[in-house]
Structures are given as structure tokens and as C-alpha cells.
Amino acid sequence: RARWATHARSCAAVREVLRARGIEHASVAREALTSAHVDAVDLVIALGGDGTTLAAARAVGATSDAAILGVNTDPATKEDLARMYLTAARVDERRSTGHLCAANRFDAVEVVEAALDGRARPTRLARIGTKVNGETLEYALNDVLIAHSSPAAVSRYSVRLPSETWRRDGREGARGGADEPRFFHVRSSGIRTCTASGSTAAMYSAGGEIMPLSSTKMQYMDREPIYYDHAPTPSAGHGYYEREKALRLRWNSLVGTVYIDGDHVKHDISLGDDIEMSTDAPEVNLFVSEWFEQARARR
Numbered sequence: 001r002a003r004w005a006t007h008a009r010s011c012a013a014v015r016e017v018l019r020a021r022g023i024e025h026a027s028v029a030r031e032a033l034t035s036a037h038v039d040a041v042d043l044v045i046a047l048g049g050d051g052t053t054l055a056a057a058r059a060v061g062a063t064s065d066a067a068i069l070g071v072n073t074d075p076a077t078k079e080d081l082a083r084m085y086l087t088a089a090r091v092d093e094r095r096s097t098g099h100l101c102a103a104n105r106f107d108a109v110e111v112v113e114a115a116l117d118g119r120a121r122p123t124r125l126a127r128i129g130t131k132v133n134g135e136t137l138e139y140a141l142n143d144v145l146i147a148h149s150s151p152a153a154v155s156r157y158s159v160r161l162p163s164e165t166w167r168r169d170g171r172e173g174a175r176g177g178a179d180e181p182r183f184f185h186v187r188s189s190g191i192r193t194c195t196a197s198g199s200t201a202a203m204y205s206a207g208g209e210i211m212p213l214s215s216t217k218m219q220y221m222d223r224e225p226i227y228y229d230h231a232p233t234p235s236a237g238h239g240y241y242e243r244e245k246a247l248r249l250r251w252n253s254l255v256g257t258v259y260i261d262g263d264h265v266k267h268d269i270s271l272g273d274d275i276e277m278s279t280d281a282p283e284v285n286l287f288v289s290e291w292f293e294q295a296r297a298r299r
Contacts, residue, residue, distance in 0.1 A: 003074050010073035010105040011047050017112050035061045045112065046070045046101075053100040054261045057127075057141040057284050067122040067285040069115050071108045072098030099200060100141075102287035115287055122285035123293075126195045126216045126243070129281030130258060133274055137267055138260050139281050142198030145259040146251075146275065147190025147223070149268070154226065155190040156252035157275075158183035162245070183250065188237075189223040193247065193277050197286070198261075208238065213293065216243040218279045246278035 011027075018025045028037050030052050038044050038059050044066050046056040053070030060066050075098050098104055102120070103111035114120040128140040148155045161182040194203040196211040199219055204210055208221055222237035241247050256269040269275065 006105065007048070007073040010071065010108055013105075013109055014045060014047060014071065014112055017109055017116075021116065023116070030055050033059045035059050035064065038066045039064050041066050043115065044068045047073050049073070049075075049098055050100045051262065051264065053286075054141055055264070057286070058138045058261065058265065060284055061139075062282040065285065067115075067287065069103070069112065069122075069287040070098070070101035071112070072101040072104040073108075075101075075104040075106075099292060100197070100286070100288075102289050102292075111287070120287060122287045123213055124283050125197045125213065125286050126218075126279045126283055127281045128193055128195055128218060128277055128279055130260065131276040132258065132267065132269060137258065138265055139284075140198075140260045141195065141284060141286070142201055142261045143192055143194035143203060144261075144277055145190055145192045145202075146249075146256060146269070147259070148253050149255045149257050151189070154187050154253070155223075155256065156185075156187050157191065158185045158250045158252060159191075160248040160250070185252075186222055186225060186237075188225040191220060191222055191249070193218050193220045195219075195279060197288075213288070216279050217241065218243075218247065218277065220247055241278060243279045246276050246280070248274070248276050250274055 015025075015027070026037070030048060033055060038056075039061075041064075044056045044060065046053040046068060048070075049072050050070070053068060056068050056070070060068065102115075111120065115122075125141065128144050130137045130140065130144055146155070146157070161184055192203060192206070194201070194208070195218065196213050196215040199208060199211040203219055203221060206221060206223065208219055211217065211219060217240045219240050220238065225237045251269050251271065251273045254271050256273075258267045258269055258275070260266070
């Protein structure tokens with residue numbers, strides 16, 4: 001109840017700013033938000049945390065130029081995080097750290113007013129477009145994870161190699177014609193891709209690299225790859241795709257799941273499905289905090 005009351009006060013403060021300025025606005029629950037709500041608006045204020053900001057980003061499709069401003073209405077402070085690790089007492093771990101939020105409940109009014117006045121400007125960020133058998137899924141602002149539906153099962157997939165890769169490596173003599181596709185066959189715990197904005201999240205925790213916000217590349221990593229007979233690694237299992245290049249793979253497990261920006265949006269896949277991912281997708285305008293930008297500058 002206390003957390004809900006804190007959230008409600010933050011929402012009321014932002015609504016009061018809009019009302020006082022005579023700005024037409026509407027409140028929409030996160031679960032009900034669709035692209036129809038944002039197609040004709042200039043600004044989407046996401047009141048909640050990172051998950052709410054990601055939900056707002058998904059609603060902003062290819063035809064909308066709406067900017068997104070995330071407000072962490074009940075943030076986890078440094079003191080909260082310290083207590084989480086250093087105390088035996090029960091703690092509420094549901095609070096968002098708000099990495100994607102430009103403001104929190106302490107400075108929400110100030111940041112929203114700066115955005116409305118034009119003193120703050122959004123940053124244009126790359127997103128990942130994912131296709132399964134040619135069907136386009138929701139755009140991802142942070143990352144995409146493709147894995148077996150059971151976390152204990154092996155994910156099997158074959159990554160299609162760009163022709164310049166296998167020709168450069170002297171593989172023209174492999175079985176098949178010169179124009180036939182080559183694949184690198186992988187067994188792992190799945191494959192994750194991320195954008196620049198998502199590179200400080202799970203990708204970084206797994207040993208990936210933090211990318212500058214201006215980057216339009218897509219970073220990828222095979223999760224816990226398994227190699228036959230513990231042989232030396234035949235591939236780094238980690239790298240980048242330029243915006244004009246797509247990562248294409250064939251799913252070889254009986255079942256699997258595509259997770260887009262966490263676990264709230266997911267799609268089932270099955271044996272033989274063709275999957276394509278790239279950052280050749282509509283970008284999104286997001287207001288970011290100074291901390292979010294500085295975190296990359298320090299790396």
C-alpha cells in the first residue's frame with residue numbers, strides 16, 4: 001500500500017503540471033496501451049519504472065514520432081540496494097532502478113517541465129526488429145533473448161554465415177554449391193542481442209560491452225555455449241552486426257521462446273523456424289538522464 005501511495009502521488013504531481021499548462025492529455029494503464037494511443041501525440045510520459053518505459057516504447061511504432069519520458073515513481077535508492085545485499089531482513093526487491101527513466105519521483109516535475117519547455121531534448125535510439133518466418137514482432141529497445149522454453153534445456157540453432165565470412169575463411173570447398181548458405185551450428189543456453197541502450201543490462205552482466213548511445217550496431221552473445229569434446233572455442237560467440245546486416249538463424253530445438261525486452265512480451269517458436277534480427281528498424285526518441293549518459297562516458 002505504501003508503494004502504491006508513493007506511485008499515486010508521483011502521478012498526481014505530473015498530471016497537475018499538465019493541467020496547469022492546459023495541455024490535453026489522457027491516462028492509459030500500461031496493460032491497455034496500444035499504438036493507437038500514441039500515434040497522434042507528441043509526448044508519452046511513462047509513470048512507473050523501466051518496465052513501463054519499455055512498454056511505452058513498444059507502443060511507439062514505425063509511424064509515430066512521439067517522444068518518451070520515463071518517470072520512476074518509486075525508485076530503489078542506493079541505500080535500498082545496499083540493504084538488499086547486506087542485511088538478513090526481508091526487503092522489497094520489486095522497486096525499479098530506473099535506468100531508462102529520465103526522472104524519478106524527486107525531480108519529476110522539474111524534468112517534465114524542462115521537456116515541455118524544450119530545455120531538455122530526447123535522444124534518438126536504435127531498436128531491434130525481429131522476424132519469425134517473415135512475420136515482424138514488436139520492436140525491442142533493450143534486448144531480445146531467444147532460448148528453449150525450459151531454462152534447463154539446451155537451445156539448438158544454426159546461424160547463417162554471411163558469404164564474405166566463409167569465403168574469407170577459405171571454406172569455398174565445403175560441400176554444396178558456391179551460392180548455398182553456410183551455417184554455424186550452436187548448442188547453448190540461447191542467444192541474446194541488444195541495442196546500445198540495452199548494453200548496460202543483461203548483456204553487460206554476461207560479460208558484454210557497454211556501447212555508446214549513438215551506436216546503431218546490434219551486439220550479440222551465445223549464452224553458455226557448449227562445444228563438443230571441450231574443444232577450443234571455434235567462435236567467440238560474441239560480436240556485433242552493423243545496422244545494414246541481419247543476424248539470421250534457424251531454430252533446431254523442438255520448442256523455444258522469443259523474449260522481447262524482458263518476459264512480458266514473448267512468442268513461441270518451434271523446430272525449423274527462421275528468425276532474423278537487426279537494428280534496421282524504426283528508431284525511438286527517449287529522454288535519458290544525465291547518469292545514463294555518463295555511465296557510458298566512464299567506460
